[in-house]
Amino acid sequence: YDNHALGFMEQLQGLQEAVDSLGTRLKEAVDSTLCREEGLRAAMAKLGEELKEYVDASLQRMDRVVAACLQRRDEQWREELKQHEAKSRLSWRPTRSSTPAAPISTGPRPTTDVTLALPPVVPSTPPIRMEFPKFGESRSSADIVDFIEQCENFLTLRPLCDAELMGTLNAVLKGPARSWWLATRSKINTWVQFKKAFLEAFLPSDYQAEIEEQLRAHVQAPQQCLRDFAYDHRALCLKWRPDMGEGEIVHRILSACNPRLASGLRGTVSTVEQLVKVGSLIERDWSNTRDYWSPPSQEVPHAGGKGARISPQNTREPPVAPGDP
Incomplete structure (x- = not known):
């Protein structure tokens, strides 16, 4: 009996040691997992911040590029306008050519030919000055639809490429519309996509x-x-x-x-x-x-000498239908 008891105690002690070892390993595994999770979260947070900074920098760079492109285009239009104005002015350019003089005693007198050179008149067509429509705090359905119609009218006269249009929309949308645009612009690349998304976002469902x-x-x-x-x-x-x-x-x-x-x-x-x-x-x-x-009123003399305006009665008789008395 003592031998069995000692054997049982040894087995129990071995089992206790195994349980303690298993608990230690489990704790170490949990701690390791938590550390890896915290490290992963920190890495993801850092990556998210870097991505946000990269996107913001890219948007700012694109806005600067679009603004510079528009400025270059305006400068080009101004130069073309100046050239058209210069060509449209009439300039007189006299050209003198003299024939050699003959002897005075026998030859004719020297003559002078004057030729007026007129440049062709080129009509100047200055560009139409238009501003891209803006949209801000309005909540009226009519204002939302009018904004889209005004944008389409502008794009009909001043077509913009997709990159210029996206940069322009970033500048003309204000308030909640700008907040919506900043969150949605990564999914939109063309005017058709913007129009559909904008109307779905701002027009009421019962429009x-x-x-x-x-x-x-x-x-x-x-x-x-x-x-x-x-x-x-x-x-x-x-x-x-x-x-x-x-x-x-x-x-x-x-x-x-x-x-x-x-x-x-x-x-x-x-x-x-x-x-x-x-x-x-x-x-x-x-x-x-x-x-x-309804003929105009007529004046009839008063007893006091002044005329009074009255409407004549039965001045014109309306046509009588057949069978009327």
Whole structure:
């Protein structure tokens, strides 16, 4: 029994030593893992800072390059303008050529020919001065759409390459728009990509419903001419649905304009231009009719000698329809 007890105690002691050794190795492994994780985090943080500094430096360098490029282009335009102005001025360049004089007694008198050399007149075409539109704190849907339209108008007259456009957008966007641009510009390389991302970021999700509501509430005012109303209504229709057909636009204009005018136009016009042309003629006829049946007032003498302006009654009789008494 004692031998068994001693053997069991030895085994228990060996097991205790093995457990202690295993715990020591486990602790060392955990400490080593933690150290490696901390080192990895520190390395990643350092790498992130270096990457951020590199990106910021690259953006600043690109902005300087774009600005220098634009300045060189402006200088080139100014030089070309000066050259055109210099060529457009009329300059007189007399050239004298004398014939050799003959003897006085027998030859003719010396003559002098004067030739006026006129340079060709080159019309000068100075460049159009335009500034790239800016966008800041506005939250209106109309301002957002107007900014995109103004940018497209600018790019139509002054095309920019993608690098110049990206640098220009970095300078014209302010406030929240600039914050959005700094976080998104790495994913955008062209104007089409910018336009799509910008509208998705700033236009409200119910923009189409808002335009539809404006279109539904847009009717012709009593003193508004048909031409102005038709063009405004067509613009709203195309803003709501750019692919809307001409026939549907005409139908919507007739549904929202003066009912009396619409009754005379339905079935006779098929385009907006025809609607405006015929409708304007009808409106002019209405105006002439009112002027015809409303003659100017006349003066009749007073007892005191001064004239008083009164409207004559029944000066003109309107035409009587057949069958009327």
